[in-house]
Amino acid sequence: MTDESSYAASFLEGSLGLEQGSLGPGAVPSALAGEIASVMRGAPPKDSTTPSLEVAIRAFLSELEKSALEENGFIVRKARWPGSASFAVCLTHDVDNIERPADHVAKVKDRFSASDYAKWKRGELSLYDNIEMIREKEAAAGFRSSFYLMSAEYPLSKVRKAARALDSRGWEVGLHGDFGTHDSEREMARAVERLADGLGVHPRGVREHYLRFDFQKTWKVMEGAGFDYDTTVGNADAIGFKMGLATPFHPPDQGWAPMRLLELPLSLMDTTLWGYLKRGEEEGLEDVRRTMKMVEDVKGLYTLLWHQEAVRMKGGRQYWAVLKELARRKRVFVGSGADVAGWWRAREVPLRSSAGGRLITLGGKPPKGLRLVVKAREGTKLRVVSGSARETRPGMFVVSPEGGKFRMEVTKVGGPG
Numbered sequence: 001m002t003d004e005s006s007y008a009a010s011f012l013e014g015s016l017g018l019e020q021g022s023l024g025p026g027a028v029p030s031a032l033a034g035e036i037a038s039v040m041r042g043a044p045p046k047d048s049t050t051p052s053l054e055v056a057i058r059a060f061l062s063e064l065e066k067s068a069l070e071e072n073g074f075i076v077r078k079a080r081w082p083g084s085a086s087f088a089v090c091l092t093h094d095v096d097n098i099e100r101p102a103d104h105v106a107k108v109k110d111r112f113s114a115s116d117y118a119k120w121k122r123g124e125l126s127l128y129d130n131i132e133m134i135r136e137k138e139a140a141a142g143f144r145s146s147f148y149l150m151s152a153e154y155p156l157s158k159v160r161k162a163a164r165a166l167d168s169r170g171w172e173v174g175l176h177g178d179f180g181t182h183d184s185e186r187e188m189a190r191a192v193e194r195l196a197d198g199l200g201v202h203p204r205g206v207r208e209h210y211l212r213f214d215f216q217k218t219w220k221v222m223e224g225a226g227f228d229y230d231t232t233v234g235n236a237d238a239i240g241f242k243m244g245l246a247t248p249f250h251p252p253d254q255g256w257a258p259m260r261l262l263e264l265p266l267s268l269m270d271t272t273l274w275g276y277l278k279r280g281e282e283e284g285l286e287d288v289r290r291t292m293k294m295v296e297d298v299k300g301l302y303t304l305l306w307h308q309e310a311v312r313m314k315g316g317r318q319y320w321a322v323l324k325e326l327a328r329r330k331r332v333f334v335g336s337g338a339d340v341a342g343w344w345r346a347r348e349v350p351l352r353s354s355a356g357g358r359l360i361t362l363g364g365k366p367p368k369g370l371r372l373v374v375k376a377r378e379g380t381k382l383r384v385v386s387g388s389a390r391e392t393r394p395g396m397f398v399v400s401p402e403g404g405k406f407r408m409e410v411t412k413v414g415g416p417g
Contacts, residue, residue: 003255003256004037016061018064018078040251042216048244049239050294051241054244074377077351079372082367082370083333083369084371084373085331092336093148094148094308105127131166147166147171147308151194157198167201173199175203177191211232213232234268239268239272246294249263262344267304279315285322288318343367349365350362359410380395380410382411385406
C-alpha cells in the first residue's frame with residue numbers, strides 16, 4: 001500500500017471499530033482512500049453541505065458486512081459510542097471576551113432582554129461573562145462542556161475563580177488560541193504557559209480563534225505542544241462540514257503516519273447562524289436540528305460551538321432550547337471535548353480474532369460502556385466469557401465486554417440468509 005492508502009486503512013479501522021489489521025492491501029477502494037487523503041491536506045470534500053465522507057464510509061461498511069457475511073457468516077466491530085448510543089454531541093464554548101465598554105453595550109442593548117439590560121445598568125449582572133450561568137444550566141440538564149479561554153485578550157485574574165470551579169467540577173478548561181498560535185510553535189508554547197500560569201489549569205484541548213487553520217502546519221504545532229485534541233476544523237461563514245467528516249480521527253503527519261493528537265471536527269458555530277447568515281431565532285434553531293440529524297444518520301459526532309458571551313443575546317439564547325432537546329433524547333452521548341476524546345482513546349483498545357476468526361478478544365481492559373456489534377447469519381450462536389450478549393433482532397447482537405478476561409466465541413454460524 002502507498003503511505004496514503006495505509007493511512008486511509010488505519011483511519012477506517014479506527015472510525016468503524018474494525019478488527020486491528022483487518023484492512024489489508026487493496027481493501028480500501030482507491031476513490032475512498034483518495035478522498036480521505038485529499039481532505040487531510042485541505043482539499044474540500046465532494047459535498048461540504050453534508051457529512052458526505054461519513055456517508056461514503058458507511059457505504060464502505062455496508063460492503064464489508066456483505067462480503068463478511070458471504071465469506072465467514074458474521075462480522076464484529078466496536079460501536080462508536082458508549083452503550084451503543086446512536087450518536088454523540090460535544091458541547092463547547094469559546095470565551096472571546098468577558099466584558100464590553102458601556103458605550104458599546106448601550107449601542108447594542110436591543111440584543112438583550114429589557115430585564116437583563118436593566119440589571120446590567122444597576123450593576124447586578126454581567127451581560128458578557130456567563131460562564132457560571134452556563135455551568136449551572138448544563139448541570140441541571142445533566143451535561144458537561146468545554147470552555148476555551150484566551151490567554152492574552154483579557155485579564156486571566158478575572159476568570160480564574162470561574163475556571164478553577166469548572167475544572168474541579170468536571171467541566172473542561174481548554175485554550176482558545178491567540179493570534180499567531182495556529183502556525184507558530186513558539187507562540188503556541190507561550191499561550192499554553194500563560195494560560196496554565198494564569199489559571200493553574202493545564203489545557204488538554206484547543207480551538208483556534210476565528211477558526212484559523214493551516215493544514216500544513218497547525219496539527220503539527222498542536223502535536224508539538226502536547227495537546228490531547230483539537231476542535232478547530234470547521235466552517236465560519238457557512239453551514240456544513242469542512243472535511244465531510246463528523247467523527248474523531250488522528251490526523252496524519254507529513255509522512256502519513258497517524259499523530260497522537262485527535263481532531264474533533266466542528267459541526268456548527270453559533271455565530272455562523274446569527275452573525276454571518278443573519279438567521280432568525282427559530283430558523284437558526286431549525287438549522288441546528290437539521291445538521292444534527294445529518295450527524296445522527298451517520299452515527300457521528302456533532303461538535304457544537306456556542307460562544308459563552310452570546311447566551312443572553314437574541315439568537316444566542318437559543319442554546320437553552322438546544323439543551324432541552326438533548327435532555328429529552330434517550331440514546332445520545334453528550335460530553336465535553338475532553339470527555340469525547342477520552343472515550344475515543346479508550347475505545348481504541350484493539351479488537352482481535354483467532355481460531356480462524358471465530359474467537360474474539362480485546363487487547364486490553366474494555367472501557368465502561370464499550371459495546372461490540374455482531375452482524376451474522378440468522379441462527380448464529382455466541383458464547384461470551386466475562387460479558388454478555390443480547391440479540392436485538394435475528395442475526396444482530398450487541399455484546400457488552402466486562403473486565404480484562406473478555407472473550408467471545410462464535411460457536412455456530414447460521415445458514416445463508
